[in-house]
Amino acid sequence: AESFRLANQAMLDQMRQADRVRGKRRDDNDYRWRPFQLAFLLTVIESAIREDDGYRDIVDLIWFPTGGGKTEAYLGLIAFLIVWRRLTNPASGGGTTVLMRYTLRLLTAQQFQRATRMICALELIRRDMPKLRNGDSITIGMWVGKATSPNSFVDANDFVQQARNGKIGALRSLVLESCPWCGTIFTAKDNYISTATGFHFCCANKACDFGKQDHGVLPCNVVDEALYDKPPTLLIATIDKFARLAWDERANAFFGAGSNRPPELV
Helix, strand or coil, X not given: XXXXXXXXXXXXXXXXXXXXXXXXXXXXHHCCCCHHHHHHHHHHHHHHHCCCCCCCCCCCCCCCCCXXXXXXXXXXXXXXXXXXXXXXXXXXXXXXXXXXXXXXXXXXXXXXXHHHHHHHHHHHHHHHCCCCCCCCCCCEEEECCCCCCCCCHHHHHHHHHHHHCCCHHHHHHHCCCECCCCCCECCCCCCEEEECCEEEEECCCCCCCCCCCHHHECCEECCHHHHHHCCCXXXXXXXXXXXHHHCCHHHHHHHCCCCCCCCCEC
16 A cells, blocks of 8 residues: 555656646646556556466556557556565565566657656655665666667767767767756756766756755666666666677676566566
């Protein structure tokens, strides 16, 4: 029940924040699930967390027109599972909880940007909640080919340096060009912490919930080496990228290598 409540809180927070960035103001009671979204959540929650449930091996499919809200229904389930895993397995609930697979690079990048705001909302809840505060950060990562995002710290640093030297288009290769929480436009100078051994997005807006703490570091990454080092809670990838599982042992990190549980959901 607590996981369901917090998942709904995260979805409300991210929807409300999206409106704030656009300059809109709505009453909290104006935000609500569409019936099919709530029906999906209530239908799959039990089999998602009980490993002996009879529906565990059934593929659950939402068949609904484009723009109808399928992604939000999936995000609601993801938020629920992330919180449930942390509350029930405090010692092993870190690491990658959910894998999302898409067929097209552009669609993957778009869905990454949409999901990042929800992950930001969950991370802010985690920081304020005593039961979750001492656990790993709740994060999101995008795992795709190098034509869409940098696969190494060196490549990422090269893009940042190109942008600092005036090649603004280089920032498109880093996927995020604005803060996913407050909407502040990124610049090469202020918003990319990049070296030969590390990469982070950060928000420099002191009025942002992220910009005012932890050096503004945001809970998202798109560089392969960063994802292997610290497996994201939600990993969004193209289907063809999963072929790397057979070729690169570093990808074991996404499946609970070490002390974490394996993912709960694909």
